[in-house]
Amino acid sequence: MNSEAMDSLSILIDKIWPKIKKKHLFPQIPAPMVMESEEAVAIEMKGKQIMVNPWICEKLGQVMPKEDVVESLLDHGTSHYTYCPWDFNTHIALYSEVKKVIKDPEMVKCATGYFMDIVANTYCIKEKETKIPELYKYLDNWDSTIGSRKLDMAIFSLYQKIWGIDLNISGYDDIANRLSRIPYLDKTRWKKSIKSFSRTILCLLEVEKQEKESGNNQQNIMGEHGLSNYSGEEIEAGLRDFAGRTSSIEEFKEIISDFEDELKDLGVGNTSGMGRGKGEPIDADMLFYMKLAENYSIPIKMVPMEKNGFLHPYSHSPWEVGKPFEDIDIWTSFGKIIPGITQIWNKREGEVFGEIEGTPDCVIVIDSSGSMVNPTVNLSYAVLGAGCASDAYLRSESKVAVYNFSDANAGGKELLDFTTNRKDIYRTICRYFGGGTNLRLKDLESLRTKSKTDIFIITDMQISNLKKVIDYLSDIDNRITTVYIGNDNRFIKRFKGAVKEMQNISVYSVNKKEDIPKIVLGKIKDYFNVNPV
């Protein structure tokens, strides 16, 4: 493609873009650009920017006005932004619905892409003045292989039926009849619609897959719908919502694994290091809990920190020889050093604290014994609760240490020293040992003595040395938040009975996700004079 043709296309885009913007009610997307790579797609979107393929525009420009080609391509691209999928959240929601019908990730991506294209095109035709139908009339002129691609032919046949135009397609009536019953423009029914759509085109997707395997690799001419359309922030927010919406860790893991390469390119899941970029493989279990925990906010009761003895200027008095020069207030002394005229500040020790209130560091103690849920298989409230607690401390700029234990005496334990690295914290919290339950108090003591810390314990209380644990906790004066998973059992009753009178220990029960926000970290009973449980 010569640079002259590219420049002329660029000029054409600049001319048409204001019209498109007005037509679509001024969407907040940057002006489209000319694609430099020789992709086999007419348009693609990267980071909200539409890229138009000059080569395809040139080819199609031979059979229809070039302005119409560019206008229809921009209409299509803009509709993806303004209507379907609209955002990453909707994209992933649609993708997860297709995943319930089709297992192969490439086929799922393909089905999701075609559905979004149909919705975007149909929306444009219904709501806007567009040349999209004309574009589709000439697409087979551009690409002679379309006729051999059954899926494209079925979609064209559908367009004939639902738009009421003649695209000169025959022989796909049955599939087009089924596809035409789907309410593409009803957003409230999209989830159901895309499942029905996927079920109907499944046989054609399988044919297409076989053709791809035999080397006939054809792309959707209207572009593939990858994650590069979205910004990193949008993807982070979308994953957070998705983790909150699905309680199935398996579903989340499957989808993350389907998009692993794209997510890695976008730097999702990397919380350390500078900037975004490709890093280690994504740990989907950890990412699930990280994203899910972001949906919950647990308050921390702050505590008064130490006085710092800072002296602050309080009042003036006349300076006398022998008094320190550094306390002279030059503003009220008129710049002169004369006894009787020169004023000096009298200082007093501050009656406020160095930091009025602050949040101490926290040791997260999490039970990962066999009686606890395996966080990699099912949603673990223990891991989620511990994640929410650590996030709360990290948000307060405190550090978090983790003590993950199962049969600690037999080596079933992992200690993480105080850190602000969220990824390391989650990695330690998510680890599952699955053995017996024995809390090694020496380990806990080694973390506790490093600073005046809060302690957050999450367990089902079926600890073999529970008596020792209770004795230990009753001897220390740290603020302790204890969360037990499951219903009251004899261990929990014993623990609650033993700590009933202790002012520094709060006990909460978590049986469902919604119980987590009820936890108040570091809540001391005499703050409120009520017993939380």
Added chain:
Amino acid sequence: MKNPFERFKDYQPKRRDIPLDRIIESKDKVMEEIIAGYEKVVEEEVKSLIWVVERNRLAEAYSRAEAVIADMDYGVEDIEEFCYELDSNEKLPYLITGPSGIYISALCNYAKENEITLNLSELQRRLHLIGYRLPAGKKLIVDGSIGNFAGARLEGGELIIKGSVGDWAGSGMRKGKITIEKYAGYHTAEWMMSGEIRVDGRIRSMGKMINGRIYEMGKPIHPLYNNSSSLDSHRL
């Protein structure tokens, strides 16, 4: 004060009527009719807490279904969509799997098309009594597995299940053919009078059949064993 939206005054969206609107409207109307018909059929059945499969009960429910769908104009796609509506339970107040199956069978038996393909592979629940009284000249192909009493009292039609079936498949079958591409459950062909059942996988156990031909994994197992009780003991 200047209207900040003045620029948009002359820019009204020009909504175009497209065939999709009419298709969806008409489809939704048909679905409403099918759902209303279903509610009529089950409103009697819902009064009893437990729905027992008895000959009279089946016949009554089927007659009610026949009466309800007599004037309906629907297609195969509507039947399939209704199955998914039943499964999702969003529009329907209650799902009783027995009468639901009778109603779906009646819809298939009275459909305009002679060959009906239902893709039920994504259903969360298994529908019972699919293919009940399927008449001669009708072919029902089910993609996916279904529940008990598949092809019960088949009346000459051809039922193909591209999956497994539950218990009592082909019970009381008069004539016709049932092909099951995977497995069949207990009491297969109970009181079967005539016709043919082919199971490509294993049959859990045979019922007490009167007559007919049964094939399991490609091999004839009846009339090879004329004594059905010996067949049962062979199986169990």
